[in-house]
Amino acid sequence: MIPHRDKHVAVIGCGYWGKNLVREFAQLGVLRIICDSSQQILQDLKTKYDVEAVSDFAKILAMQDVHAVVIATPAPTHASLAVQALAAGKDVFVEKPLALTLEDALLIEAAAFKSNGILMVGHLLEYHPALVKLRALVAEGKIGKLRYIYSNRLSFGKVRTEENVLWSFAPHDICSILGFVGKLPVSVQAVGSANLGKVEDFCLVNLEFEQIKAHIFVSWLHPFKEQRLVVVGDSGTLVFDDVSVDAKLTLYDQQAELQDNIPVLKLNSKIVIPLEAASPLTLECKHFLSCVESRETPLTSVKNGIDVLTVLQSAQESLKSSGKAVYLKEVQVVNG
Structure with a gap:
């Protein structure tokens, strides 16, 4: 040790x-x-x-x-x-x-x-107190059955040249979404374009799972910064807004139902969830040191990294083929 x-x-x-x-x-x-x-x-x-x-x-x-x-x-x-x-x-x-x-x-x-x-x-992102709490609330059934997840990670810069915006920004969100669903998607689609150089600087990724759908929008040519993860259930929605100072995690108690075959939306309450005041990076570094000492498998292990990379590589393949769907059953992965 x-x-x-x-x-x-x-x-x-x-x-x-x-x-x-x-x-x-x-x-x-x-x-x-x-x-x-x-x-x-x-x-x-x-x-x-x-x-x-x-x-x-x-x-x-x-x-x-x-x-x-x-x-x-x-x-x-x-x-x-x-x-x-x-x-x-x-x-x-x-x-x-x-x-x-x-x-x-x-x-x-x-x-x-x-x-x-x-x-x-x-x-x-997996060590952010807001995401940790969000996962706990979903597991407790606070928003019911998952229906849809989407994430926006947008900013004006920093523009990279070694990797495109998909590889630079999207790993965070792919990792988060895989954590909620618990498995790889059935298919991946991605579209984007290179406006300033040779690598894509905006990208939209669609993930189709067996039960739900998700999408990720990433760009470094956006006029303002946005880092938002929205998890929609059949009885509520949780929103993680990492740009917000005082409302990083909000629970919307809302429902959509049919009354006489007419959709009716109900928003019962909006609650800002209190969070631990801690730096995600500090928590991440402490977790690594703890794993080095205890020899326990890290939360974001090599398997986790391979799963994220499987989706990234499939999205890149789709991106190169102008958005053609890539089915992951065709991707050969052995991750233990």
Whole structure:
């Protein structure tokens, strides 16, 4: 077991998102070393957090006092770095997406199995107090039987060039929706376009499950920020609005029924649900450290990452074929 107080964590990739992970693990008192290709980034963070900084990943793999590696590099590098770290006996926290192909994801899974290492995927939203509470309310039957789920993740920037908006934004929402339904969709459809460069900057994804439907809208060319998840049941609706300051989770007690063959809508109440005041990123990082110490399977495990990647890859295939439906029974996945 690795006590939380020991400095045993290395963060690989300290740029746009990685610097936040550096901050969290430093504040938790476990940051041993950081690694990045930019000397300027390394110097800035080395000074700010009084931490050792290197540009050579191989050096970290050889360090006996580094037991856990956090990977926040560009998505195309995730698979290679994760496999190397696992082979070196390290536990791994890899940012989403787990990989860019199912083949690479399965290689990571095999490496984790062989090394008996912890492999956690950075699906941050799963640790958000609002989503945790939302899941609990759905499980309690507060909105009745699920009918429909949709998610909007929209903003004006940051525009990426390594990955399109589907791969950058949608993993959060795919992961959330799969968690509610408990299984992969029957089919996936996706449409979008590249308006500024070579990668799509907006995308609409339709997911068809056996009992319900869901859709995801993602864009980084939207005039204002919106991060909203709506879960509709037959007796109510739950809305998770992550942009809202004082109403992140709202329960609408509402019903739609037929009276004399005429649809009648009833809104009985609207309740803002109180939530724990905690940072999702802090909770996520603490969960990883807990799994490293206890050897328990993370909430967002490699299987979770493979399921999300299965949907992502199917959506990408549909996107390339101008929205043709991709049926997942035709996608070969072996995730344990």
